[in-house]
Amino acid sequence: MSRTNPILNTDSYKLGHFLQYPPGTQALSGYITTRGTSMRPEIVFFGLQAFLKEYLSQPVTAIDIAEAQDIAALHGQPFDRSGWQHILNAHGGFLPLRIEALPEGSFIHRGVPMVQVVSTDPACFWLTSYIETALLRAIWYPSAVATSLRDVKQTLMPYLKNSCDDPDGVIATRLADYGARGATSLEQAGLGGLATLLHFDNTDTLEAIVYARRYYGAKMAGFSVPASEHTTMIAWPQSEEDASFAHMVDQFGDYPTYSVVSDSYDIHNAVSELWGKALQQKVRSKPGTLIVRPDSGDPIDVPVQTVAQLAYHFGTRLNAKGFKVLDDKVRVLQADGVSLRDITMILGRLEGMGFSAENITFGIGASQLQKINRSIYSFTMKCTALMDDKGRWRDISRRPVTMHERLPEVGRRAVVFEANEFTSVRLEELGRRENHLQPVWENGNLLRECSFDEVRQRVRTKHRQDF
Template identity: 55%
Template sequence: MSAANLILDTDSYKFGHYLQYPPGTAALSSYIETRGAPDLVDVQFFGLQMFLKDALARPVTRAHVEEAEAIVTAHGQPFNRAGWMHIVEAHGGFLPLVIEALPEGVVTRRGVPLVQVANTDPACAWLVSHIETALIRAVWYPSTVAGTVRRIKLALAGALERTSDTPEALLPTRLLDYGARGVASYEQAGIGGVAHLLHFAQTDTMPAIVYARRFYGAEMAGTSMPASEHSTMTAWGGDREAEAFSAMIDQFAPVGAFAVVSDSYDIATAVSETWGKRLRDKVKASGATVHIRPDSGDPIETPIQVIQQLDYRFGSTPNRKGFKVLDRAVRVIQGDGITLSDMNQILSRLEAFGYAAENISFAMGSRILQRVDRDQFGFTMKANARLDNAGKWHDVWKRPATMNVKATKAGRQAVVMGGLGLEAVRLDQLAGRENLLQPVWRNGALLKDWSLREVRARAAQA
């Protein structure tokens, strides 16, 4: 079986839908939005381009059709062989769809359409529903990661603004992505990892670098620094931990910055005695910055105690805002199952103790790349219009009597800039205003190729 068979990238029940639409249906239109309170301006649209350049850029072939037919019919569902062969023979295997989308990176309120899709071949009205599963997945996951990381960035930005002299320069390095091992696949690591890179410039998720280069033209989207793990430290033995730390200085001081996990045995002793006494002069003389990583203990108390111990051994100086900044030779990185709540508590307590937020950076893995779901922002894709054979669009909508939150928009949609930000309007009521839902894909052709630089600039304005 081909993992790249787009026909099979859907829900089972979709295969029978081509038999269910009204006769004379020439086209369907559907849109993607997020449900929820419309005053929540926190939805960040991102990631569709990866799907367009990857899955939709690969044509469906006769072999795909035959493979899908055998599987689907054995599965108990009808199969639209004629429809799929029409796509192969009339369109070279490229799906006859037009996809409109907002510019990637924008932040908007819930209830504003992010994507709108319709078929361009009257014989393929059923295709819009068939592509829903893959299309909404391509949007909800990277957009949810981007929105989650944006919330973290705002918290970090606030702490840096209050306590550091150069908050804008420091912010991009405050959150590292450690999520590659905590997700379900290489693809997820790449997609989610690029979403993290909208807001930050450091990552240890290598697939993110690959995906940013492949799909957004970023020659190098993020940096990493040399770092130890427990195996490289404990391999020296408990009585030689100081030698292990010292070897890290020898190997990586020329790089300028490196991280050393320091809790293999006793984090307090490692910081106060090994780093703070035995290796203090060597660290300072090296000219590098050692990022000491406490990887166990209380997630809030431990990093604060490490910073206080480093201050005692290495010293600190007040910045222009009156907050203490550790000697440049040492910093702390905390990444042991940290949550946004933990981070806020650490930052607020450091501030209360008179320490600048720049003394610490954070790392997250599954918290940002794996522990997200479609319901977090309420992503949904719904039909909103049907075109008949006479060329007239008819409104399509639903209004559940028992759950108004699931009511959908009727009619082809547009998005305009209003007094409170982006707003949804009917396309037939655009009245000369600029429609920000612009075609990005038509019949196998990519119409807009956003660079990561452009998307990052847009994300930074939100």
């Protein structure tokens, strides 16, 4: 990512908020949560560590201050030159904030704080609210993607439990992320792809792999396979389609798995005549598994027919649950514009025909990375406590007369684990219970670091418990 001026990583109107608080204010405390109620934990918290390492680790510089002052003046906003200069002089440019958070990968009810922020220097108490824009944006997007993909996983799991011998072992390979080109930016592809990898192992979003290494220390967080695309296949004329397929087998048949898009001209001919007859022995002669990719045509009928045709030509075996599994040399991947509704219809139809769900995998793209917004799960950050000039904390909250919405809980919060769920309590009522909102960042220092494997294990263990 290119360097961002930390002072300008906020909303315009926040530039003038340093002038608006009561005299003598010493500190502010606020937290990020999701509005509303839920009968069960449904929110997956993820993405904070990437923000801390990428953005809060960048100190404010004199150049940043000069740029922000110039922009504020031209933009019609006041600017706290002395406050930012104090941050530069007294703190080396690092924001004097303490950030507490739940373990990433935690599952929580709506309304439970996942991150809590408090200012640590009375000279710039206003930073707690100032950072809201950047911090909330950094958390809501990867958390929303991770939450949405958990719902996808829960939708797929019953089909696997019904028809697969090892549904827990199979589930992580049922979806592959091909969403990079549908994202609005490199960062969105990286964060969204990284959130996807919490649930599923397969990805072609390289930036997700980079982010997992850079921010969570993962040597390799996801896997890909050699695969063709239409450009490489139609470079061969239709009269040489058999040669193009044979060339793929020659080039990649020694890999554990390789994928060949097979609908460039006629998917039915490709499956029944080329893969099923002309090239079957060639495919069998290689150690790798061929993944046949039928991209075009009816998104439900074509992949089902492809599985059936491959079963006819390559044969099947029955698993312990009595469902047909294709010969280990072939599998099917449906990846073109497939929706969750399409996936369930495909799996339902295959199950009705006696085929196991493990015969087919699916590709997901922009639908999971793009069709997400903050309002889906109502992510919000609210300041709920203020320290006055006598060092006393007092609750702050709006109390509109005409509104009936459930407002965030006031005061400084703690999160305890009771009845197998996270619950929010007032900090002063914590007692001897463990507070799971643990300090992870203070005044420019990363206090606690989690690995991607730890986060992924937390997510997947909870998924297995749910089933």
